[in-house]
Amino acid sequence: MTSRTVTLLDVARTAGVSKSTASDALQGSGRVAEATRDRVRAVAEELGYRPNSAARRLRRSSTGAIGLHLPQTATRLDYYMNLAFGAVARAQEDGFDVVLLAPASVGGTAGGASGPVASRVDGLLVIDPEVGDSAVPGLLDAGVPVVTGERYLGPTAAPTGAVICDNAASLTALLDHVTERGARRPAVLAPAGTSAWATALRATAASWGQEHGVDVALRTVPFAATPGEAEETTLALLRADPAVDAVICAPDGAAPGVLRAAATLGRPVGPGAPPAAMTHSPKAPTPLLVASCVDGTATRSAEPPVTAVDLRPAAYGRACAELLCDILAGRTPPDTVRRHAWALETRASTTAWPA
Secondary structure, three states, X not given: OOOOOOOHHHHHHHHOOOHHXXXXXXXXXXXXXXXXXXXXXXXXXXXXOOOOXXXXXXXXXXXXXXXXXXXXXXXXXXXXHHHHHHHHXXXXXXXXXXXXXXXXXHOOOHHHHHHHHHOOOOEEEEEOOOOOOOOHHXXXXXXXXEEEEOOOOOOOOOOOEEEEOOHHHHHHHHHHHHHHOOOOOEEEEEEOOOOHXXXXXXXXXXXXXXXXXXXXXXXXXXXXXXXXXXXXXXXXXXXXOOOOOEEEEOOOOOHHHHHHHHHHOOOOEOOOOOOHHHOOOOOOOOOEEEEEOOOOHHHHOOOOOOEEEEOOHHHHHHHHHHHHHHHHOOOOOOOEEEEOOOEEEOOHHHHOOOO
């Protein structure tokens, strides 16, 4: 290794300690045993590690700001906008401004990201980090505390803290709900990508089906699928497999596309047979239950309103900012993981035939 490529994580791994312990040892802070401190310093010297100059400046003074990195698709999704508002409100309570980091500003490597970003903020919030997002490794090694919203599944530096949801449990709750309402052949439109959320939903759809002896029809759609993309996927699914009687759509705001596909194929949405006055043949079409993994304006205002998991994005943003503020203030130790609660909101798309 050379001094240009050696990171704090390299030092920590070689010394057999956590990243936060390595940082404390090199800074002369924290409760680190003298033998450990000496070992970390010796490893750093041997590897040629040179601490980031911006990080050294930040240890002496505060910028009064924290950075917020969102997925590139975030600008058109209600979920992330509400999350950002919650983070801003909570950060302001501790006197911090929030800087929204555009993809171009964080670069694609640790070297490109750490300097410019770390010189402008005291800490970072990285929401739904994707393994395929080239900016994330640099952010995690920027020399400032980093809190992620959801775990980072990549091989590089671990964050200083994380706030996570039990995404497997939320999809399990939806699958249990639609089967309790009569579904026998559920389908899941799961998100593509390498975020913890997307990965958990795909894995859960498969494992739930195996556990219950049910063949769950799994289709992959873009992480931020539009209603049009959800409609196209649902039309193809229902035409190829008419036995599907429930569709759970993962991406934020995409569920109305599932409703449009059902209408196109003459599939009434809701459990049970539709009213006799609405049928035009002796054999009424099979009803379709529709649900969403993310609640929002699109699900609440749909006709019929769609059952969904309320991830409480504003509260989630607050929780992420609160953990970062607590770490920056020394109220909470590094490596803290907090859990965020979700709620299942049942509506007419799975509970009643609309009047």
